[in-house]
Amino acid sequence: MxxxxxxxxxxxxxxxxxxxxxxxxxxxxxxxxxxxxxxxxxxxxxxxxxxxxxxxxxxxxxxxxxxxxxxxxxxxETTVVVVPKDHVVAAVDEVSAEDLAEDIVLHPLDDVLDWDRPPGLPAIERPATTADAVELVAAGVGLLVVPQSLARLHHRKDLTYRPVSDVPESxxxxxxxxxxxxxxxxxxxxxxRGRTVNSTRGRPPTPAQPKRKPAVKSGAQRKPAAGKSTGKSSRSGAGGPKGGKRGKPRRRS
The missing domain is CATH 3.40.190.10 (Periplasmic binding protein-like II)
Incomplete structure (x- = not known):
């Protein structure tokens, strides 16, 4: 081939x-x-x-x-904080970055959020990956702030997450x-982008179809062309010679 x-x-x-x-x-x-x-x-x-x-x-x-x-x-994406289910944060609907000021917040090397300064207290060592950080959260070492999709990806039954305000979003x-x-x-x-299968983008325009002449109905009379006779005799028309009666032929004696 x-x-x-x-x-x-x-x-x-x-x-x-x-x-x-x-x-x-x-x-x-x-x-x-x-x-x-x-x-x-x-x-x-x-x-x-x-x-x-x-x-x-x-x-x-x-x-x-x-x-x-x-x-x-x-x-x-919404940014969330991953916490153990028995953590005080689990009892509220949302927290701010300031609410995490007294907690150790893990900052993995593969973090995708654009921080000026991560919230909370820094850990002694940065985890290599987000997956490693999730394991440390489960072990009670600290909390983790990530996009919501990553919290779902690394979901564990003993962990939960809550939205965080005043932080970068991905x-x-x-x-x-x-x-x-x-x-x-x-x-x-x-x-x-949600374009349908019938989208005209990139497709050549449909050429205009020629107009069709209307069909002549059956039995309809056509107008005679200018200068052409209609087929009627001129003798019966107005201004023609009057036609008299013809007499009987005379008998010859």
Missing amino acids: TGSEVSPSFRLAYVPGVTPTKWVRIWNERLPDVPLELIAVPAAEAFDVLRGGGADAGFVRLPVDRTDLSAIPLYT RVALSWPQDETTDLVEQFIGIV
Whole structure:
């Protein structure tokens, strides 16, 4: 099989916390002959994967370097604090960053929030990953502030989470290399943006149809052309010679 005969495919990267299930389902319905390959990547490595050609597009967390990457912001996540179920925070609906001032708040090395200064008291050592930090919260070492999707991803029965105000929020975007905006990338952008399968974007306009002449009804009389006779005798028309009665022929004696 030559390169031109290889079936096309679409590689979609996504960072932890993003659930691309809905968009993948729509892709499979609209382009059943083009396989979509999902590639899970750490948030810190997502941009290098796109630049290196490891994926055609990807769900990433902003900010995005627009020098060589395009991005469409999609949604903003609620920021939450993960706590043990018996923690005092679990008894309220929402807390502020100031409410966490006396608690140890873990700050993992793969944190995706853009902090000026994380809330709470710093731990002696930063956990390597968010998953490690969740384990430490369960062990009673401290609390963890993350986007809500990551709290759900690392859910445990002995932990819960509550929204936190006055803290940074994480924004999720679809990104791809600017120089690689292929037809398949455009197709996926349309799906993410909610365009329907009948969208006219990228489709040639329908040519105008020629007007059809009205059909002549059966039995209808046509007007005679100028200068043409209607077929009636001029003798019976106005101004013609009067026709007299013809007498009987005279008999010859």
